[in-house]
Amino acid sequence: xxxxALKRPSLSIGWPLVLSAAAAWFLLYRLLQPFADWLTYGxxxxxxxxxxxxxxxxxxxDVPKIILLLSGMIFLxxxxxxxxxxxxxxxxxxxxxxxxxxxxxxxxxxVTPFCSCxxxxxxxxxxxxxxxxxxxxxxxxxxxxxxEVALAxxxxxxxxxxxxxxxxxxxxxxxxxxxxxxxxxxxRYVEDFVWQVKVGQATVEQEKPSWEERFxxxxxxxxxxxxxxxxxxxxxxxxxxxxxxxxxxxxxxxALGKNxxxxxxxxxxxxxxxxxxxxxxxxxxxxxxxxxxxxxxTLAFMMSVVALSLPEMVILRRVLxxxxxxxxxxxxxxxxxxxxxxxxMIL
Amino acid sequence: xxxxxxxxxxxxxxxxxxxxxxxxxVAKQWHATVEYVTDIPAIMAYGVMSTPALVVDEKVIAxxxxxxxxxxxxxxxxxx
Numbered sequence: 001x002x003x004x005a006l007k008r009p010s011l012s013i014g015w016p017l018v019l020s021a022a023a024a025w026f027l028l029y030r031l032l033q034p035f036a037d038w039l040t041y042g043x044x045x046x047x048x049x050x051x052x053x054x055x056x057x058x059x060x061x062d063v064p065k066i067i068l069l070l071s072g073m074i075f076l077x078x079x080x081x082x083x084x085x086x087x088x089x090x091x092x093x094x095x096x097x098x099x100x101x102x103x104x105x106x107x108x109x110x111v112t113p114f115c116s117c118x119x120x121x122x123x124x125x126x127x128x129x130x131x132x133x134x135x136x137x138x139x140x141x142x143x144x145x146x147x148e149v150a151l152a153x154x155x156x157x158x159x160x161x162x163x164x165x166x167x168x169x170x171x172x173x174x175x176x177x178x179x180x181x182x183x184x185x186x187x188r189y190v191e192d193f194v195w196q197v198k199v200g201q202a203t204v205e206q207e208k209p210s211w212e213e214r215f216x217x218x219x220x221x222x223x224x225x226x227x228x229x230x231x232x233x234x235x236x237x238x239x240x241x242x243x244x245x246x247x248x249x250x251x252x253x254x255a256l257g258k259n260x261x262x263x264x265x266x267x268x269x270x271x272x273x274x275x276x277x278x279x280x281x282x283x284x285x286x287x288x289x290x291x292x293x294x295x296x297x298t299l300a301f302m303m304s305v306v307a308l309s310l311p312e313m314v315i316l317r318r319v320l321x322x323x324x325x326x327x328x329x330x331x332x333x334x335x336x337x338x339x340x341x342x343x344x345m346i347l
Numbered sequence: 348x349x350x351x352x353x354x355x356x357x358x359x360x361x362x363x364x365x366x367x368x369x370x371x372x373v374a375k376q377w378h379a380t381v382e383y384v385t386d387i388p389a390i391m392a393y394g395v396m397s398t399p400a401l402v403v404d405e406k407v408i409a410x411x412x413x414x415x416x417x418x419x420x421x422x423x424x425x426x427x
Binding site: 085086087090113114117118120121122124125126128193197198199200209213216217220224318 | 355358359388390391393395396410411413414417
């Protein structure tokens, strides 16, 4: 690569560019419905009200809408997260007691930029500095449960109320799981080497990033995440569109409605192997809900998809003994099932 | 001769940082070796909690991937 290419890797992303992009974003968003209608009923000339027409109009509307929402929200969330670091979170959590510490940890878990591969150094850094095990777990649980892709898609397909409900219940589960693990005194099930690691004194004097740098990082993550999930989004919406157009209303009320008590645990079980595929799963679930599936069952299923993930447990296995992983999974699963029943009951 | 280390656990961002640093060393003709450290206790010894982290001559100069331009500037400041 020539040196000039490295010097200017991309154009600098400043406020003017971000603001014009935001304006273009809103304009595109307004044009989605007319575009989908024109494409389906105008260009393809499908009769209004036909099964195929209904399905295609749904697909052409939802795909660009969700991609737009995902990009916009991931960008905003990454900019927000650029104001937080794991080191800062550790400093804030130091000396906090159980309870208040768990709540703060869950909140910080959501806003701290964090990839699952950092889970191990972060875990060691937290427990070594004396942060209680339970508080550390609240932090580590909140991150995957309140996942930005899931949140953006819930917001886009279900609206802000369901997205908010999901956020609040995810945080609550993280707090409760952490408190229980703290109470059970499971420190002996942390791998022994963790207690022996000599954690060095961080000597990073990183200057505060400028807005341009924050925007640039945010743009990079947006490209990375959307690039990774867009195919699942399209596939999920295609399946959802098929259900939307072809399955009669209320066909699923029997099997997945409020009165089917077994549907919540079944949904949680089904969610386990679908880890990290929130992007593909949420559009399907949205279509199922239109046909009579209950909201609590749906939310429980989605939380299980993101929170009970096998790769995450494999990473944590490096610092936790199997017993502690077992307890953690059991508490999470129970809390998610409980949340599902609760929402089926009150909504 | 300087030693540049990328501390990482194998995530995509860590590999991107390693790749960018290797390219920079060639392009800028720095007299430096690039090393990829994945051993957890070794990473923790630097006192960082999030990966990737960039270490020049045993001093942590960045956590995360601040972008190729910024990385070039940070390394340049550290070795001159």
